[in-house]
Every structure is written in structure tokens, then in C-alpha cells.
Amino acid sequence: MTPSAPLPTGLDEAAHGCLVAGFTGTTTVPDPLKRLIDRGLGGVILFTRNVRDAEQVRVLTDTLRALRPDLIVAIDNEGGGIGHLVSADAPDVPGSYALGVADDSELTARCADALAGHLATLGITASYAPVADLQHHPRNPIVRTRAFGAEPALAARHLRAWIAATERRGVASCAKHFPGHGGTETDSHHGMAVDPRPYDELRADFEPFRAAVDAGVPMIMSAHVVFPALDPERPATLSRRILGDLLRHELDFDGVLVSDALEMKAIADRYGEAAGARIALAAGADQVVVAVPDLEVTLACRDAVLGALRDGVLAEERVWEAAGRVRRLAGRYAAPAAAVAGWDTGAGLAAARRAVRLSGVPAAVRGAHLVDLFPSPHPALNWGGEDLLTALRAVDPAATGTAVTGEPEDPDALAGRLVRETGEAPLAVATCDAALHPWQARLRDALLSRRPDAVRIDTGLPEGGALCSYGRGRVNMRALAEALTGV
The missing domain is CATH 3.40.50 (Rossmann fold)
Structure with missing residues (x-):
């Protein structure tokens, strides 16, 4: 294949399936996003900027699926103070740390069920939650009460409860941020985070993710964190050693591995979003997230991936593999439930009181x-x-x-x-x-x-x-x- 030759239609569609895009708008879909969807875009991620009220969100998600029925519509939906659906009547539940303090797996399941049930009514069928990180560094600026706690066994049992409850609603959950962001002093939104601990100390952080895999979690999100004991050169999102050797082989995960947002400074400042997309997919990611609403950034990432395929820098087999996993995910979760049963509206306050x-x-x-x-x-x-x-x-x-x-x-x-x-x-x-x-x-x-x-x-x-x-x-x-x- 010459560098200037167009990609075969199937491969072009597969490459687009490896992208998740953010955008601006509450009622209309921007034309550049429509063109991406037409070529096979794998998913979109919604933020507060896309939310006015519950009825509007459901109209928006229906509009997106009318363009492509297998489009995955996702959102960050951790509960507590982390969420984008307050104006859409989101259920009030505490963050994960409070659930860990209450330490009642059934109560955690009821809170996760409320969040997932609400998503299903809105036509959102993928949730980038729960957080599987362990919060054990006192100066960690980004995990903290988003984690279930510091103990692997405690986090594992609440992850299992959360994942199972979300799955029963037909919503895809996502354990994040592999292999753990809780041992850093830097927020990867603002700069490159490094966890300097030796391998033996890092192993505890792997255990919640192992429990999530065993519970059948369909997605795992990578961390923009450098672990010198695992790969001294690259952050986890861009590391074949971490995504391949550790997650795929040691933890035996065969679901969709999605990157954290590429515009975060840990990636954007050192590599650039476009190069980050290409390297992440080559390293083993199946989807890369570009959450900023500027679709020019998404297009630049797309073009970098297509160019790498043309040049042979990114193996076609790697993209076919990733696209296959995305198709399986979409086959299970893209379509929202036709009817959604109610949920326990008092679970969140009960858990917060217990905490x-x-x-x-x-x-x-x-x-x-x-x-x-x-x-x-x-x-x-x-x-x-x-x-x-x-x-x-x-x-x-x-x-x-x-x-x-x-x-x-x-x-x-x-x-x-x-x-x-x-x-x-x-x-x-x-x-x-x-x-x-x-x-x-x-x-x-x-x-x-x-x-x-x-x-x-x-x-x-x-x-x-x-x-x-x-x-x-x-x-x-x-x-x-x-x-x-x-x-």
C-alpha cells in the first residue's frame, strides 16, 4: 500500500471505531461529528456542556443513534460530586470512598443500580466508572474520595458489587485508571504523573483491577502515569508492557481497553494528542478518548492513526483486533433498554449517613x-x-x-x-x-x-x-x- 493510497473501506471504518469523541451541543450534532460517525466512529462522550435536562439528553442520544445504531454513548458517572447529569435529575449517591467506609456491598449495588438505571432512561449505555484506584498517597490530588479506599480487598468487593449492578441494567461499566493512579503526587490532567514505588509495592494496586476482570467488567481505562518499575519510558496509556504484558496477559483482560482523555497534559504536553492516539493504539488500547469539544483535535488524532496505517507504523492487525473488541462491546451495550424499571431513591442518602x-x-x-x-x-x-x-x-x-x-x-x-x-x-x-x-x-x-x-x-x-x-x-x-x- 503506498503512503498516498486510501485505506480499504473496512479498515478505514475499523480505525474510526477506535475513536471516542467529545463535542459541543445539546440538540444538534455538529457536521464534522456526523461525518466521523458516518465513517464508523466508535463512540461519543457527553459532558455537562451536552446536558440541559433529562428529556433533552434522551432526544440527543436518540439523534446520535439514528445516525449510527452501534454508536456507543458514554459519560463519566462516578456519583458523589463527580458527574455531569445534575440538571438531568441524576440520583444523589455519595462518592466511592463513603461507600467503602459504610462497607455494605448491597448498599453499594443499590447506589450503582440507581446511577445505571438513570443512564438507561437517558439512552446512555456506557459509564466510565467505577474508580478502581487505591487511595494511599496522602498528597494524591486526583483520586482521594473517588476511590473506595486504600485496601485492595475492600475495593475489590465494592467493585464487584458496582459492576454487577451496572451490568444488570444493560450499561457498560469501566474500571479506571489502570494500573492505578492512587500513588502519585501529580494530577495527570495537569502534568506527567509518576509512581516511583517498586514492583512489589505496586502489586496491591493491581488487585482491584484483577477483581474487576474476574467480575466481567467490559471496559478498563488506562492511566496517564509513568511507573518506572513497569516501564521507565512511557506512561501506562502508551506502554505495551503495561497494557499488553500486564493487563492482557497477567490479568487476562479481553474487553475494551480505553485510554483516558488524550488532551490531558500528561499526554498532550509531551507527545501531543495525535501522536498519543497512534502510540496508544499500537501499545494495545482499543479506543482512545478525545474529550475536548474541538473536533479538529479529534480529526488530527484520526488522521495520525490513518497515516500510521498507511505508513505501516501501526499494524493493521492491531486495529482489526481493537475494532473487533469495540464491535463486541457495541453489540452488547449500544442499544438502550426499551423499558427501565425504577430504582431505590433513598439508597444514596442511606449510604452517606452510614459513612x-x-x-x-x-x-x-x-x-x-x-x-x-x-x-x-x-x-x-x-x-x-x-x-x-x-x-x-x-x-x-x-x-x-x-x-x-x-x-x-x-x-x-x-x-x-x-x-x-x-x-x-x-x-x-x-x-x-x-x-x-x-x-x-x-x-x-x-x-x-x-x-x-x-x-x-x-x-x-x-x-x-x-x-x-x-x-x-x-x-x-x-x-x-x-x-x-x-x-
């Missing part, structure tokens, strides 16, 4: 002045920025307070003002991962120096507070408010 931990809190703190400190929402994860004060006032209308979402110019002056506003009322100070955001610790300590009787609350991982919710989803906030007020 709250208390230490030394009075029986009821009423009429408190709450200072809620938390970072700005992560732009990729689209956490909604739920605040604790709203939940607290729902159960205690006498409560007052303020939310602080960024570093103040003068923490000491702000602390003085907030204490004056509190007056004689009880003071509660909530932080979210203050160890990662030192401004929170400075403001919290300035408040406590003035009011040592203040109740400390942790809304992320525990940091010495009297209460901890293990997450900032809406039901986490509600459960915290109930625990504080004794409701």
Missing part, C-alpha cells in the same frame, strides 16, 4: 455559624461545588455562615471578621483536603485560635475533625448537616 464519622461532637449543635472552606471545582470532573451551608440550613433554618472557595488576601483579617459575625453562636469550620490547599489550613487555624471551641469538620479525607463525610456530594452534605444538628 459519616463523629468524634467528640455534642449531641446537637443548633444555630451554628458555619465557615465552609473548599477548593474550586475541578474543570474536568465538573464537581458541582455543593456547599455545606445550604444543607445545614435545610435542617436548621437558624444556621448562618459563609462559603470560602479560594485563598483570601488576608486570612487573619477574614478570620477576625467571621468570628465577629458568629457572635455568641456555636462556630463550625469545615475544610476539604486542607493538606493539599494550605490556605484552608491557615484560615482554619486562624479561626480556631480565636474560637478553640469551634467544631472542626472534614468534608474530604479525615484530617482530625470531629466529623467527616468522606466526600462533598449533595447527600454527603445532607448527612453531615444531620449529624451536626442531631436531626
Whole structure:
């Protein structure tokens, strides 16, 4: 085949099947995306930008499938504060860490069932969840309460429950981010993450993925993380050693291996999205995700893959293999269920209540002045920025307070003002991962120096507070408010 020759129709379609594209729009499909779908695009990924309400989402997914019935329509749907379907009436469930703290596999299954049932009503049949990473590095900035916990056995049993419940709804689940993102100090959205641990220490992180494979998970997502003990040259997404030797052969996974988004800086800054697509497929990925709505980026990735096929840099056999797995996935999951049964609407709050931990809190703190400190929402994860004060006032209308979402110019002056506003009322100070955001610790300590009787609350991982919710989803906030007020 000469470099300028067009690819055979079947191979061109197979190569397009290895792509998952993001796009802009809530009611119409952009023309470039239509052309990609016509040539065999394997899937699309929806974000908040594609969501207005539930009825609109279902019309959009029906429109997409009218263009190609075997198109996989996917979304990130982890629960807790991570999700894009709030305006589409998404069920409220806590994040995975709270489910691990509650440690009731049946309750986890009920929460996963609610999420999957809701997706099915919207015509979304693939969920890039659950997180199978273990959260064990105290300064990890990206996994944290998205994980079920730090223990492999605990994560494994909740992964099995989640995957089985999602499967019963006819929705594809996806364990991520292989072989684990929980041992890094860098968020791969922002730069190359490295896990320097030796192989013997890494083995524990493989076990939740092994459990997911044994549970029949149909998809696994790779991590943009370098593991020197596994492959000192390339991140997992681009590593044949990790995707092939470890995942395919040692863990015996034969489902669809999908990359994390290629525009993340761990890939884009060092390799570029287009080269990342080509290398990932050559290394063993079956689909590569380009989540940004700029379809020119997707087209550049597509062109790099087609060019590599023409040049012989990317083996045709590798693309046929990947496309075959994608076709099998689509055959099982592309079409949404004709009818969707209801789900347990109370499971999420029940789990969040079970997860709250208390230490030394009075029986009821009423009429408190709450200072809620938390970072700005992560732009990729689209956490909604739920605040604790709203939940607290729902159960205690006498409560007052303020939310602080960024570093103040003068923490000491702000602390003085907030204490004056509190007056004689009880003071509660909530932080979210203050160890990662030192401004929170400075403001919290300035408040406590003035009011040592203040109740400390942790809304992320525990940091010495009297209460901890293990997450900032809406039901986490509600459960915290109930625990504080004794409701």
C-alpha cells in the first residue's frame, strides 16, 4: 500500500471505531461529528456542556443513534460530586470512598443500580466508572474520595458489587485508571504523573483491577502515569508492557481497553494528542478518548492513526483486533433498554449517613455559624461545588455562615471578621483536603485560635475533625448537616 493510497473501506471504518469523541451541543450534532460517525466512529462522550435536562439528553442520544445504531454513548458517572447529569435529575449517591467506609456491598449495588438505571432512561449505555484506584498517597490530588479506599480487598468487593449492578441494567461499566493512579503526587490532567514505588509495592494496586476482570467488567481505562518499575519510558496509556504484558496477559483482560482523555497534559504536553492516539493504539488500547469539544483535535488524532496505517507504523492487525473488541462491546451495550424499571431513591442518602464519622461532637449543635472552606471545582470532573451551608440550613433554618472557595488576601483579617459575625453562636469550620490547599489550613487555624471551641469538620479525607463525610456530594452534605444538628 503506498503512503498516498486510501485505506480499504473496512479498515478505514475499523480505525474510526477506535475513536471516542467529545463535542459541543445539546440538540444538534455538529457536521464534522456526523461525518466521523458516518465513517464508523466508535463512540461519543457527553459532558455537562451536552446536558440541559433529562428529556433533552434522551432526544440527543436518540439523534446520535439514528445516525449510527452501534454508536456507543458514554459519560463519566462516578456519583458523589463527580458527574455531569445534575440538571438531568441524576440520583444523589455519595462518592466511592463513603461507600467503602459504610462497607455494605448491597448498599453499594443499590447506589450503582440507581446511577445505571438513570443512564438507561437517558439512552446512555456506557459509564466510565467505577474508580478502581487505591487511595494511599496522602498528597494524591486526583483520586482521594473517588476511590473506595486504600485496601485492595475492600475495593475489590465494592467493585464487584458496582459492576454487577451496572451490568444488570444493560450499561457498560469501566474500571479506571489502570494500573492505578492512587500513588502519585501529580494530577495527570495537569502534568506527567509518576509512581516511583517498586514492583512489589505496586502489586496491591493491581488487585482491584484483577477483581474487576474476574467480575466481567467490559471496559478498563488506562492511566496517564509513568511507573518506572513497569516501564521507565512511557506512561501506562502508551506502554505495551503495561497494557499488553500486564493487563492482557497477567490479568487476562479481553474487553475494551480505553485510554483516558488524550488532551490531558500528561499526554498532550509531551507527545501531543495525535501522536498519543497512534502510540496508544499500537501499545494495545482499543479506543482512545478525545474529550475536548474541538473536533479538529479529534480529526488530527484520526488522521495520525490513518497515516500510521498507511505508513505501516501501526499494524493493521492491531486495529482489526481493537475494532473487533469495540464491535463486541457495541453489540452488547449500544442499544438502550426499551423499558427501565425504577430504582431505590433513598439508597444514596442511606449510604452517606452510614459513612459519616463523629468524634467528640455534642449531641446537637443548633444555630451554628458555619465557615465552609473548599477548593474550586475541578474543570474536568465538573464537581458541582455543593456547599455545606445550604444543607445545614435545610435542617436548621437558624444556621448562618459563609462559603470560602479560594485563598483570601488576608486570612487573619477574614478570620477576625467571621468570628465577629458568629457572635455568641456555636462556630463550625469545615475544610476539604486542607493538606493539599494550605490556605484552608491557615484560615482554619486562624479561626480556631480565636474560637478553640469551634467544631472542626472534614468534608474530604479525615484530617482530625470531629466529623467527616468522606466526600462533598449533595447527600454527603445532607448527612453531615444531620449529624451536626442531631436531626
